[in-house]
Each structure stands twice: as structure tokens, then as C-alpha cells.
Amino acid sequence: MTITIASFDATDTAAIEAAYHVGAAANDADVPGYPPFCRRRFEAKLRHPFPGIVTLWALARLDGVPAGYLALDLPQLDNTDNATVELAVDPAYRRQGVGRALHEHCLRLLREQGRKRVIGMAVSALPDGPARSGAGGAFAAAMGARPALAEVRRRLDPTGVDQIALEALLTGARAHAEGYRTVRWHGLVPEEYVADVAYLDGRLSTDAPMGDLEWEAEKVDVERIRNTERALAARGRRQYHVAAQHLASGRLVAWTLLDIGPSADWHAFQQITLVDPEHRGHRLGLLVKGENLHHLLAHEPSVRAIDTFNAATNSHMIAINEQLGFRPVDGWTDWQLTI
Secondary structure (H helix, E strand, O other), X not given: OOEEEXXXXXXXXXXXXXXXXXXHHHHHHHOOOOOOOOHHHHHHHHHOOOOOEEEEEEEEEEOOEEEEEEEEEEEOOOOOOEEEEEEEEOHHHOOOOHHHHHHXXXXXXXXXXXXXXXXXXXXXXXXXXXXXXXXXXXXXXXXXXXXXXXXXXXXXXXHHOOHHHHHHHHHHHHHHOOOEEEEEXXXXXXXXXXXXXXXXXXXXXXXXXXXXXXXXXXXXOXXXXXXXXXXXXXXXXXXXXXXXXXXXXXXXXXXXXXXXXXXXXXXXXXXXXXXXXXXXXXXXXXXXXXXXXXXXXXXXXXXXXXXXXXXXXXXHHHHHHHHHOOEEEEEEEEEEEEO
């Protein structure tokens, strides 16, 4: 058997098509019940990268047949010693050296780029959860990576939410949120709020538990927010936001985001939820997340599943999510390899 690896870019439509099919096969095999591997998102990652990210791509062939791909993200605005990696092998061609060959290619690229560490994610089963292959984690360990952050994916079926109980939660939250009001929008952040959103977004990498990940605070400003919005629009993402505004200062001090992709109108991701540390203790996290459920479903009535990821140690956010009805599905580990 012969394994060859070749770089490709946004102009190589044949390689993009081959890599997409590898990713779709791996997604279906490794995470049953997950949304389908989105073609538009995949192609936009090549043609419309997120701001400050350069991605190096490679396609592996086994005896001439596409069998795996590598996408190596190199941050340019911060974390310039780091990289994140997506390495996928078609289940039909696993355990034949394709993953190891892609890993060795990845190491060469990292050294050429002067990066000191690389981070990738792998799924695993929870004790009472559905079966999951442990191959990704086993591969990462065999390549010398170390588990740096344990996360859990939780899912909510909004059709099963007890609306009376939810309203009781929101009523209680509003009673603790005197001096604040909620605002909501769909799509682009309104100009009057974008500076506050940039500040809150930038806090994520310092406020959220990061375990042993060596990841510095990200530099988020208005320009980066706007460029991120353009990249998300190219991916076809539809976004729903609710924020809490501090009436005395006029600032947004809490913010949450739900979004939906073009390939599965039944599925949404609960993305960022942030509360400024100076304004915690007023149940603002619960308030904005609960109200955003109503906001989303008013526009997207087909949604039947909402997924969220939390660090296993993030007890406060987990408690909020479980109050809303999110339940554990599987585990995810951020593996970190120091070069």
C-alpha cells in the first residue's frame, strides 16, 4: 500500500470534493445523531476563513484513493505559538497508516511555521451515554498528545421543555435582575452594541475554564467581530442573540448566542454565553439563555435539538443548562501536543 499526501487550497475543487466526502463519512461514523457534515461550512472554511486564521490543507490518498485530510489552523492575531488541527480519516481506510502519515505531515508544517503546540478534539462515550468510538483519543495519546481539557456535550429537545417551569425560572431570574433589561436581535450585531459584544467575546478565553490548555486571551475588537460575521454569513449560519443591558451605564453586560446552519434546520448550537464578572449574581446568564430559547423558536420552529459544550468543571454554566433541560450526550477532550 502506498500513502501519498498533497497540499491543496481553495482553487482545487477535486481535492475539496474528496476531502468533503472523507469528512462526511467520518462524521457519520464517529458521532451518530450529530448534524450532517455541512458542505457549505466546509467549503467556506477554505474560501472565507475566520479573521486572523490561516489554514493549511492536505489530502491523503491510499493507493490513489482519497482516504483522509488535514486542516491545520494557524492563528495570526494572537496565540501565534499555537495551532489547532482537524484530522479525519475515512472509516473504510482506518488502521492502515493514513492517520499517522497525516500526523507526521502536520508536525513538519508546525515546525516550518515555528509553532510550539497543536490542539485537537476527540469524542468519547460517557458512562450512561450512547456508544462512541475511542479511536480518536487513543490515536492522540499514541501520537504523544496529552488530555488538556475535558468537555461534555449536552442536548436539549425544545419540544419537550416544560413551558410553565421555564416561565417560572425566567420570572425568578427577572426578579433578581432589577436594573437590567434584555435586548434581542437576529443576525448582525447592531452598531450600538458591537463594542460591548467585542469586549464580552474577548473575555471567553479568560473567563471560561481552560484546563491545562496553553491558550492566551484573544484580542477581539469591532473589526474582528464584523469580519467574523462575514465568515459566518458565508457558512450560511443564522444567528439569534439576547443580551442584558445595565440600565445605569447603558452597557451590555451579558450576552448569549444560538445559531443554525444551512444543512439541518432541526438543529442549533448554543454558542457563547458570557456575563461580565462585575455583574454576576443577578441570574443574567439564566435570563438571557432562557429568553433566547423563545427568540430562536419564534423564528425557527423546526428546531428539535440544541447542542452545547461545556468544560466538565464549569459547574455554574452546567447548572444553568440543566435547569433549562439540557442533558449529557457524550464527552469531548481537547488534546494538546507540545512540539
